[in-house]
Amino acid sequence: MANTFTVLKTDAEICTRIQELAAEISAKYQYVTEENPLLVLCTLRGAVFFAADLIRALTVPAEIDFIKVHSYVGTRPMGSPIFDLGEHIAVKDRHVLVVEDIVDTGQTMATVMQNFADKGAESIQICTMLDKPSRRLETCKNVVPAFIGFTIPDLFVVGWGLDYNDKYRLLPDIMEYHPDSEES
Ligand code: IMP
Numbered sequence: 001m002a003n004t005f006t007v008l009k010t011d012a013e014i015c016t017r018i019q020e021l022a023a024e025i026s027a028k029y030q031y032v033t034e035e036n037p038l039l040v041l042c043t044l045r046g047a048v049f050f051a052a053d054l055i056r057a058l059t060v061p062a063e064i065d066f067i068k069v070h071s072y073v074g075t076r077p078m079g080s081p082i083f084d085l086g087e088h089i090a091v092k093d094r095h096v097l098v099v100e101d102i103v104d105t106g107q108t109m110a111t112v113m114q115n116f117a118d119k120g121a122e123s124i125q126i127c128t129m130l131d132k133p134s135r136r137l138e139t140c141k142n143v144v145p146a147f148i149g150f151t152i153p154d155l156f157v158v159g160w161g162l163d164y165n166d167k168y169r170l171l172p173d174i175m176e177y178h179p180d181s182e183e184s
Contacts, residue, residue, distance in 0.1 A: 005158070009150055009174040014129070014160055017149045018050065022057030025097065025127065025147055029060045032095055037061035039094045041086065041116075044068045044110075045169070046101030046161045050129045050149075054099060063178060067087050067098075067110050092120040097147075101161050102130040106140025113143070130157065130174070 021159055025038075032038045037060070042051035044066050051164035055064050067086030096116055109126055116124050134154050136143065156178075158164050159171030164179065 004178045005171075005175040007173045008152065008155070008176050009158060009160075011172045014050075014149070015053070018053045018062075019057055020149050021127065021149060022054055022059075024057040025054075028146070029095065029097075032060050032062075034061045035079055036094065039089075039096045040064045040093065040099055041067050041089065041096060043101065043112075047099050047129065048162065049161045050101060051099040054127065059167050067112065069112060086087045086115075091116045093122050093144065096121045096124045098124065098126050100126060100128040102132065102157070103128045103143060104132050104135045106136045106143035106151070108142045109143045109145075129160070130162075155171075 006019050011145045029038050038059075038060055040051060040062050042064060044050060045068075051064065055062055065086070067089070098109065098112055098116075100109060105128065109128075113124050113126070125147070126143070126145040128145045129149040129153045131145055131148045132154055133151060157174050158165070158168035158177045159173050159175045161169055162174065163169045164177055168175075168177065
């Protein structure tokens with residue numbers, strides 16, 4: 001059986017939604033200042049295009065930095081996420097917005113939020129391009145993104161930064177992906 005791709009969200013739909021999300025986020029963070037701007041933490045590498053477009057559409061003071069958390073192999077979560085970048089970022093007393101490509105079981109965002117809460121962030125919220133709430137683990141029910149691009153069913157998706165074993169990130173639309181049975 002060959003790999004199959006089905007368009008789920010088009011580039012135009014995603015771009016429109018990002019502008020709406022930026023307006024929602026800007027309205028919510030009216031209180032941030034030039035002295036203590038919103039700290040946007042983009043998860044590498046999947047959220048890089050989403051975060052780049054989002055942060056440039058914000059109308060409140062903001063800074064961007066990057067974190068890296070590994071959790072997937074092929075189409076399957078591999079268990080505990082590994083946090084291997086971002087330890088240097090000073091989050092104490094900062095308003096942190098974590099920008100993620102997709103929230104699935106919730107383990108990655110639970111790890112990230114706990115890490116930054118332990119370091120004394122003033123507030124921590126999640127903005128995710130996609131959310132798969134039906135996949136959330138019981139232990140991660142507290143992972144509730146404040147800003148969601150699109151809520152989707154339990155599908156494996158690629159494109160717009162999302163990958164399958166580092167492939168298909170550059171596809172212009174978000175596509176449902178069915179790997180060749182020998183490849184998955
Ligand atoms: P979680 O820890 O299970 O919530 O997984 C979140 C991470 O898994 C995301 O940052 C993605 O890297 C990856 N992931 C989850 N679902 C998908 C998918 O459908 N396509 C591509 N990557 C996914």
